[in-house]
Amino acid sequence: MARRSSLYLSGLTVLSLAxxxxxxxxxxxxxxxxxxxxxxxxxxxxxxxxDLCLFTEASYTRHPAVTDLSTPFQDGPLSLEHFPTGSLVGIPPHLTKTLARAY
Structure with a gap:
């Protein structure tokens, strides 16, 4: 039977090599x-x-850098988001700065 220290050193050697x-x-x-x-x-x-094309569904998710706030609602101001990627892509930074100055 091998000593525990020998098993430990063998295991340590194998893991170090890995x-x-x-x-x-x-x-x-x-x-x-x-x-x-x-x-x-x-x-x-x-x-x-x-630009990098992130998603292929909608123009405002393909290139978030060149979108505006009303693009997701181009069918109507109260229309719901009908592309799943719209929930994955956040508002671009240049639009949040514009919103902060407007209010």
Whole structure:
């Protein structure tokens, strides 16, 4: 029967090796991601892409930076939100500043 200290040291050694392997894998993945990010940046420059499209349902959830307060209610001022992503996207910061100055 093995002593408890031997079991502890064996377990500690195995876990330390696993942590070291995970750190090496993380460094390798970071290097790969940097290459992928550089390639994506090159593609954005070549295609002259503008904003990030977050959701595909409604125009005010696709590009929150270019929306205004009345866009979600374009069918009528009392109409309900009929796109689920409208509840996930908050009010853009440039609109909240405008609201604070108006009141």
């Amino acid at each position: 942590a070291g392997i995970l750190l090496l894998q993380g460094a390798f993945a970071e290097r790969q991601a940097a290459f992928s990010l550089a390639e994506s940046a090159r593609l954005v420059r070549e295609l002259d892409l503008t």
